[in-house]
Amino acid sequence: MQYLPNESMVDAMLEEMGLTSIDALYADVPESVRIDGLKLPPGMPEQEVAAEVEGLLSDNVTTQDFLSFLGGGMYDHYVPATVPALAGRAEFYTSYTPYQPETSQGMLQAMFEYQSLVCAITGMDVSNISMYDGATALAEAALMAVRVTRKEKVVVPVAMDPEKRSVLGNYLYGAGIEVVDVDYHPDTGQLNRDLLVRAVDEDTAAVYIENPNYFGCLEETLVDIKDDLGKTLLMVGTNPVALGILRPPADFGADIVVGDGQPLGNPLNYGGPTLGFFATRRSYTRQMPGRIIGLTKDADGNRAFHMALQTREQHIRRSKATSNICTNENLNALAFAIHLATVGKGGLVRMAQASANRAHSLARAIDAIEGFKAPLFGSSFFNEFVVGTDHEVGELTAAMLMEDIFLGVPLTRDFPDLGEAFMLATTERHTGADLDDLAVALKAFHDGASNWFAGGDL
Amino acid sequence: MEYHAARHNVPLLSEANEEQDCCHIVEEPDFDWDLFPSSMRRMEGPPIPSISEPSVARHYTQLSQMNFGVDVGMYPLGSCTMKYNPKVSESLAAHAGIVRLHPREPEAATQGILRILYELQLMLAEIGGVPEVSLQPAAGAHGEFLGMRLVRAYFDDIGEDRNQVLLPDTSHGTNPASAVMSGYEVLEVPSKEGTVDLDALEKAVSDRTAAFMLTNPNTLGLFEHDVLEIARILHDKGALLYYDGANLNAIMGRVRPGDMNYDIVHFNLHKTFATPHGGGGPGSGPVGVTEELAKYLPVPMVAREESVYYLDYDRPDSIGKVRSFVGSTGVLLRAYTYIRLMGGDGLRRAAELSVLNSNYLAHRLKDHYPMPYGSLRKHEFVLSGSSMKDKGLRTLDVAKRLIDHGFHPPTIYFPLLVEEALMIEPTETESRRDLDAFADAMIKIAEEAEANPQLLRDAPMKAPVGRVDEVYGARNPVYCWQDMEKGG
Numbered sequence: 001m002q003y004l005p006n007e008s009m010v011d012a013m014l015e016e017m018g019l020t021s022i023d024a025l026y027a028d029v030p031e032s033v034r035i036d037g038l039k040l041p042p043g044m045p046e047q048e049v050a051a052e053v054e055g056l057l058s059d060n061v062t063t064q065d066f067l068s069f070l071g072g073g074m075y076d077h078y079v080p081a082t083v084p085a086l087a088g089r090a091e092f093y094t095s096y097t098p099y100q101p102e103t104s105q106g107m108l109q110a111m112f113e114y115q116s117l118v119c120a121i122t123g124m125d126v127s128n129i130s131m132y133d134g135a136t137a138l139a140e141a142a143l144m145a146v147r148v149t150r151k152e153k154v155v156v157p158v159a160m161d162p163e164k165r166s167v168l169g170n171y172l173y174g175a176g177i178e179v180v181d182v183d184y185h186p187d188t189g190q191l192n193r194d195l196l197v198r199a200v201d202e203d204t205a206a207v208y209i210e211n212p213n214y215f216g217c218l219e220e221t222l223v224d225i226k227d228d229l230g231k232t233l234l235m236v237g238t239n240p241v242a243l244g245i246l247r248p249p250a251d252f253g254a255d256i257v258v259g260d261g262q263p264l265g266n267p268l269n270y271g272g273p274t275l276g277f278f279a280t281r282r283s284y285t286r287q288m289p290g291r292i293i294g295l296t297k298d299a300d301g302n303r304a305f306h307m308a309l310q311t312r313e314q315h316i317r318r319s320k321a322t323s324n325i326c327t328n329e330n331l332n333a334l335a336f337a338i339h340l341a342t343v344g345k346g347g348l349v350r351m352a353q354a355s356a357n358r359a360h361s362l363a364r365a366i367d368a369i370e371g372f373k374a375p376l377f378g379s380s381f382f383n384e385f386v387v388g389t390d391h392e393v394g395e396l397t398a399a400m401l402m403e404d405i406f407l408g409v410p411l412t413r414d415f416p417d418l419g420e421a422f423m424l425a426t427t428e429r430h431t432g433a434d435l436d437d438l439a440v441a442l443k444a445f446h447d448g449a450s451n452w453f454a455g456g457d458l
Numbered sequence: 459m460e461y462h463a464a465r466h467n468v469p470l471l472s473e474a475n476e477e478q479d480c481c482h483i484v485e486e487p488d489f490d491w492d493l494f495p496s497s498m499r500r501m502e503g504p505p506i507p508s509i510s511e512p513s514v515a516r517h518y519t520q521l522s523q524m525n526f527g528v529d530v531g532m533y534p535l536g537s538c539t540m541k542y543n544p545k546v547s548e549s550l551a552a553h554a555g556i557v558r559l560h561p562r563e564p565e566a567a568t569q570g571i572l573r574i575l576y577e578l579q580l581m582l583a584e585i586g587g588v589p590e591v592s593l594q595p596a597a598g599a600h601g602e603f604l605g606m607r608l609v610r611a612y613f614d615d616i617g618e619d620r621n622q623v624l625l626p627d628t629s630h631g632t633n634p635a636s637a638v639m640s641g642y643e644v645l646e647v648p649s650k651e652g653t654v655d656l657d658a659l660e661k662a663v664s665d666r667t668a669a670f671m672l673t674n675p676n677t678l679g680l681f682e683h684d685v686l687e688i689a690r691i692l693h694d695k696g697a698l699l700y701y702d703g704a705n706l707n708a709i710m711g712r713v714r715p716g717d718m719n720y721d722i723v724h725f726n727l728h729k730t731f732a733t734p735h736g737g738g739g740p741g742s743g744p745v746g747v748t749e750e751l752a753k754y755l756p757v758p759m760v761a762r763e764e765s766v767y768y769l770d771y772d773r774p775d776s777i778g779k780v781r782s783f784v785g786s787t788g789v790l791l792r793a794y795t796y797i798r799l800m801g802g803d804g805l806r807r808a809a810e811l812s813v814l815n816s817n818y819l820a821h822r823l824k825d826h827y828p829m830p831y832g833s834l835r836k837h838e839f840v841l842s843g844s845s846m847k848d849k850g851l852r853t854l855d856v857a858k859r860l861i862d863h864g865f866h867p868p869t870i871y872f873p874l875l876v877e878e879a880l881m882i883e884p885t886e887t888e889s890r891r892d893l894d895a896f897a898d899a900m901i902k903i904a905e906e907a908e909a910n911p912q913l914l915r916d917a918p919m920k921a922p923v924g925r926v927d928e929v930y931g932a933r934n935p936v937y938c939w940q941d942m943e944k945g946g
Binding site: 123 | 509520521530570571585602644834858925935937
């Protein structure tokens with residue numbers, strides 16, 4: 001077995017220890033539960049495994065094969081070639097948590113820079129080096145808000161990913177924290193500010209607002225919401241690419257900023273791994289979950305980096321830690337940082353502008369087709385928008401598949417109030433021709449459906 | 459030739475700004491700013507540096523050279539299972555068939571990955587000796603959190619109000635943290651001769667006990683030989699037994715947690731199943747459970763009907779979700795690849811050789827460092843640096859000196875049961891030559907401690923930086939380059 005270098009030395013090593021068999025090393029395992037082996041297929045040569053797995057992966061239809069307008073929290077942005085080439089260096093990816101700073105300076109500096117980049121785009125004071133994903137980052141933010149305020153209620157929008165809402169619920173369940181859901185305005189898709197303000201009371205630890213929200217709409221209420229919150233903390237969820245052209249959450253008085261970092265440097269990977277970014281005010285640093293990298297110096301006075309404030313963490317503080325998180329999404333955070341380092345300020349602005357522009361062009365083109373309303377809501381949006389339709393979304397999605405198109409995220413099941421509706425997302429990858437292709441296919445579907453209808457027994 | 463790590467003076471990105479135009483992303487000449495309300499838009503991009511690609515490439519390449527990984531040398535970090543990560547897993551994980559696969563695609567378009575995930579569920583179930591496995595958790599601690607959430611779902615369902623989780627004093631720090639996050643009060647059960655003290659456990663268990671979290675083999679590298687009796691004590695009181703899978707590498711294919719009557723089991727794919735640790739992550743922490751608890755597992759499970767694979771959301775008793783989408787698919791694919799490479803027999807052999815390597819190394823070192831709690835270990839063992847105290851030296855000094863000898867130090871000061879602990883897990887992928895070199899280095903350091911203790915105090919001298927001043931950092935907190943610009 002090529003992964004076991006000592007296979008040919010087993011007997012010699014046993015002999016040196018005065019043992020005669022491997023079994024002697026397992027003498028303390030109760031006999032009644034010992035097994036002879038696992039009922040799994042036998043091992044195979046690398047060549048055969050590679051061929052088989054490649055075969056299975058080739059069965060998948062990707063966003064490279066089909067024209068895709070899928071989003072809903074994960075966006076198919078272009079990843080610069082520097083990201084896999086540099087994050088793929090084995091010195092990075094075969095290391096672990098930098099418990100020994102002297103021999104982990106490379107990753108420590110890269111993570112210090114990651115924290116700085118997160119602060120630069122969000123406007124916040126401090127960042128950790130990642131949570132598992134955007135959903136768990138929100139859940140940890142809510143737990144932190146409860147620690148900071150010693151209050152036991154959080155207020156969240158209905159217009160959020162139902163799966164994220166489920167994650168939040170599970171994280172808050174054990175601690176007995178109440179979650180209040182505030183509806184959106186049916187005309188704008190934006191948070192209903194009156195309902196939000198009414199939901200906040202003296203027991204409320206924090207309010208969560210997403211910008212852009214799940215429907216892609218900008219939450220203009222964010223601009224001065226802080227005035228109505230008193231001592232309740234403001235948690236803002238956002239898309240890091242949008243921050244290329246949108247004001248940072250810190251401008252609106254955010255206390256905690258979270259989101260999924262996937263759009264930068266991290267490909268779709270069928271949902272993961274991604275990373276959750278997490279930033280806050282300096283005064284709350286000690287209440288933060290996760291790892292924080294700090295600047296210090298070595299014995300000779302040289303610049304050096306280390307894991308700071310470890311006394312918040314489970315490996316030191318155990319049951320009194322700010323979170324149970326240990327393994328995080330370090331390599332994904334590295335990819336995020338390399339992406340930003342590569343494209344720079346101008347590149348992030350271009351990504352944001354192109355993603356937004358294409359979405360707006362697409363909305364105009366679809367709105368011109370009979371049987372569709374795009375955007376469904378009358379508010380500003382970033383790179384994703386809701387389309388209302390006279391057609392059954394399931395049928396429409398299936399018909400678009402026949403045209404080699406992944407239509408978008410259907411909303412009818414999760415948000416029945418919207419009627420037949422779906423969301424479309426664009427990135428800088430989409431060309432004008434891609435947008436035309438979708439518009440043509442939707443028009444053909446509508447015309448085909450009407451013709452069929454017209455040709456019926458009426 | 460002696461080991462010496464690369465030392466570069468790498469400026470921070472913020473110090474390397476070259477005011478470059480971006481050449482990676484298409485330009486958007488006709489952008490209409492009026493698409494956005496003036497109250498929300500930012501006409502000037504955020505303050506991030508713009509650097510040429512050659513400078514970026516050199517920046518990260520130099521940083522990587524100042525970082526120690528398994529591919530650089532032996533990394534015997536106890537309880538972390540720093541084994542070699544097969545390269546084929548990396549090349550397969552870069553395939554467009556996963557990289558460009560959106561989690562919201564219809565199932566008809568994702569049959570290949572769903573089959574891989576379905577088979578991985580079954581393979582982990584076989585390895586764990588449990589009927590059903592969820593692939594959703596993102597890490598071991600996340601698996602623990604899910605496990606505790608399932609414990610709560612179970613007792614809610616049967617109408618029992620239990621508020622305590624027990625764990626031994628050898629447990630990983632994540633265990634108590636996960637239990638507390640799930641709203642439980644934590645009670646520590648003392649050990650006797652390194653394993654769970656049955657009398658103490660018997661006294662601690664009551665009708666308020668929800669679960670006992672038990673790593674096996676434990677963090678001393680000792681097999682919890684009374685595990686069947688432990689399970690009986692818990693089950694007699696209606697409580698559940700939780701398996702922390704951090705140390706599964708020692709026993710896979712020899713004994714299964716489910717057969718030892720554990721109710722909930724988590725797996726650390728980045729440890730046992732050779733997926734890279736990524737400098738701290740991503741990991742993956744699938745959770746397996748008994749038949750009785752399976753209905754509470756998160757949605758979706760990957761299911762099959764006839765020859766068609768699908769995501770099963772139709773599980774009315776499910777707790778819902780603990781992260782977005784199916785799981786860390788990129789990591790799951792690597793673990794699947796590893797299991798296919800090794801096969802059932804290969805996994806068992808990996809466990810055996812991890813235990814062989816650990817015992818061999820312990821055998822070579824036991825006369826040079828105190829090794830409390832007996833000699834038969836599994837995949838890891840714990841030495842003590844306490845014998846150097848009279849020279850004014852600590853385990854920390856031994857660890858730093860190991861860096862100069864070309865090794866990553868072991869886990870130190872854990873488990874808490876051993877004074878000045880050095881927790882060493884070599885894994886099965888270290889050759890005898892490397893084990894011997896590590897043993898020689900440890901013995902040399904013990905000699906240096908006698909002859910020239912200052913060498914240890916000054917260590918490391920051959921690392922990218924000298925001994926890091928943790929106190930200075932704590933007194934002068936700087937967490938981003940913006941702090942430095944403020945003169946922080």
